Amino acid sequence: MSTSTTLEAPNTGTWDGGNEPLKASYGKLMMWFFLLSDAFTFGAFLIVYGLSRHSNLAYTGKAEDFTFSTEWWPIPEKVFNAFPGLHGMDLPLAFVALMTMILILSSVTMVLAVEAGHRMDKNDVQKWLLWTILFGATFLGCQAWEWSHFIAGDGVGLQLADGTTIMGANLTMNQYGPPLFADLFFFITGFHGTHVFTGWIMLVMIFINTVNGVYHRRGHYEMVEKVGLYWHFVDLVWVFVFTFFYLI
């Protein structure tokens, strides 16, 4: 025999589950707490970077006389000074600046798509999502170039005392400095790139849904907001990676 009772009115008491203390939907809250846990992961990566950097010798001479050595930690702007199509020129951080601009722009177009969703403006949501997808893909392309250049090296390499030359970088040695430098570059920018790629796939998915009118029929564009939260988080992580890996 069933003992369940049927509610005649929804529960509204404070401890009956009838209130919403955080005034945000379940999906958005879960995205926030997922992003918090993700921030711990990236925080851990950057903490390990700081720890490793401080437990290695820092370069103390003049910046102009800097040379690569496995003895000391490299100056980032001496490592990341190449730009596609401008071979052999010293353009410190120029390409990273471009990548940063692209990602900030993609964040702006994303928030514009969210804003358009609030107004139920399907055409604007489509337009701004498409821009975000375009900038996201451009960023990923830039990162692919950056990685391949980092792995291949600058073509000069690093001459060791025993006569061998290290060209480029892998997980066990690199021409720029201690092995940990390249390891952390691969792990930090790689993990961030994976996040961008995941976010990009979600963007394509919500773009298809928007075009098909799924959210319009649903009556709200909250899914665009949730993916937007994720996408802004990816931008936020890049702001920190940019400072701690490239600037300092």
Added chain:
Amino acid sequence: MATHHEQDFNTAGEVPKPQTKAIWRTFIILVALTAVEFIFAFTMEASTVRNSIFIILTIFKAFYIVGEFMHLKHESKVLIWSILLPMALVTWLMVALIAEGSYYFESITNYFK
């Protein structure tokens, strides 16, 4: 109720005008802060002061991204604190472990001297 909404939106051809002023303002602030970071990167010798400037500017950028773009500034206080407090603890861990790294480096180099 859902079907009712659908009809509402399909028949009402009027779409409200976009309110994007605050968004573009935030964008300009973010670009300006990044530009200032580059100016410091190229005009100042590497030092603790320069690193502190970078970190402060980064926190400002994070404030604008999280507060405006992710809309956290306009959420309820409980939600704001439940995100910020754990992050403050992680920041402390970072400070502690960087100090630990310096200590490790010094003790290793002095040990073999």
